[in-house]
Amino acid sequence: MTRLRKKAFIALFLFTLFIFGTMMGLRALKPSDGFSDLAPGMGEFVGERGGRRRPISKDMVVSPGQSHLASNTKVVFTKSDSDYSIFYDVHIFYYLWYGTPQMDGKYIHWDHVLVPHWDPKIAASHAKGRHTPPEDIASSYYPELGPYSSRDPAVLESHMTQIEAAAAGVLVLSWYPPGIADNHGEPCEDLVPTVMDAAHRHSIKVAFHIQPYKGRTDLSMYDNIKYIIDKYGNHGAFYRFRSTTGRTLPLFYVYDSYLTPPEAWAELLHPAGAHTLRGTPYDGIFLALVVEERHKHDILAGGFDGMYTYFASNGFSFGSSHQNWKSVKAFCDGNNLLFVPSAGPGYVDTAVRPWNNHNTRNRVNGRYYETSLQAALSVRPEIVTITSFNEWHEGTQIEKAVPKKTVTRLYLDYQPHRPDLYLELTRKWAENFNKEKDKWLM
Secondary structure, three states, rough: HHHHHHHHHHHHHHHHHHHHHHHHHHHHHOOOOOOOOOOOOOOOOOOOOOEEOOOOOOOOOOOOOOOHHHHEEEEEEEOOEEEEEEEEEEEEEOOOOOOOOOHHOOOOOOEEEEOOOOOOHHHOOOHHHHHOOOOOOOOEEEOOOOOOOOHHHHHHHHHHHHHHOOOOOEEEEOOOOOOOOOOOOOHHHHHHHHHHHHHHHHHHHHHEEEEOOOOOOOOHHEEEEEEEEHHHHHOOOOOEEEEOOEEEEEEEEEEHHHOOHHHHHHHHOOOOOOOOOOOOOOOOOEEOOOOOHHHHHHHHHHHHEEEOOOOOOOOOOOOHHHHHHHHHHHHHHHOEEEEEEEEOOOOOOOOOOOOOHHEEOOOOHHHHHHHHHHHHHHOOOOOEOOOOOHHHOOOOOOOOOOOOOOOOOOOEEEOOOOOOOHHHHHHHHHEEEHHHHHHHHH
16 A cells, blocks of 8 residues: 555656646746836847749739738749749848948947846846857857848848748838947948849838937938838839728838827827828838837827737737737727737847846747747738847847857757748748638638
């Protein structure tokens, strides 16, 4: 009897240990309660086809609303006797801020500083300084292309090939006005035409993700929108969105929109505003960033056309928490706004914010990404955004990464899967999204 009790105790202990381990492993897949403190600096980071193309839509390829046929949202390619598509209702955030000594005279962003915590006591317990590429880069992952320059034409071609493979039809380009850059980079607006040309060769469209900069106001934004439309509006890659009301207009994402009060945005985005864009050649679809719950009402009051969530860390903010998307979508539906959820493969920014490991979200071999994408599709959005193609600092990239070990660093990777795992998963879910939309219309 004693022996049976001992065996039963051991079996119960092992079962309890198994359950505990499973729950810890799945932690990254569940919504958390959110975090009250936004990490400082979050706002600044935040091959040839060779086949025959069968275009569904040409220069004006647009994303319709749910009341239009899904065939208007994609372009179909034929390669090796098989068809595949890219989808213009799948948008992916893209960054142009990387540089190397060979192309730019120095490393840019790959040598990012370690951002100190705002509390000196916490900051004192973490490393300081900056990274020293090429062996030590400002990322927890290592790109298959190595630390590259955004000015390298071969890099741009590789990126467009990868984005096409992922079936994302719209590249959302992080944008600063001419002569302006983020705190750790260099101006790169002169690269936009090259990016648009490269995107156009792959039938990828380009939208603009307008970043916060010193002195950004409703007045300066008027000038920004006018500049973008005047300079790029006639390019074949320039993205326009067709809404359910039938309007076809450029679409802009406005990062950290909450830094400007809604009263100021209303001067730009309400029809009666002092310098309104509405009804002018510079009108558009403007999406604001929803971080806190109160931002929903500010976005509505400011005259925006919708909101997006951006952050890939589930639970990091109200807007990025999957559990809140249903209520945000209901608010948007009730106020004739677009809701654009952002799905991401994971999050780890400790290579630039070493104190921020509580916001890390493990990739769990792609399961975190699929959970995020499923949450996005479950609210039936018109557009889904992917955070990101190449934000390496925050570990949200779906770009190809490879195993790498140096004397001082052991980088994360996508093993046991191939470097293109997240491109394949993006295509799988983009195709699911397209099929689901067909069902919604029925």
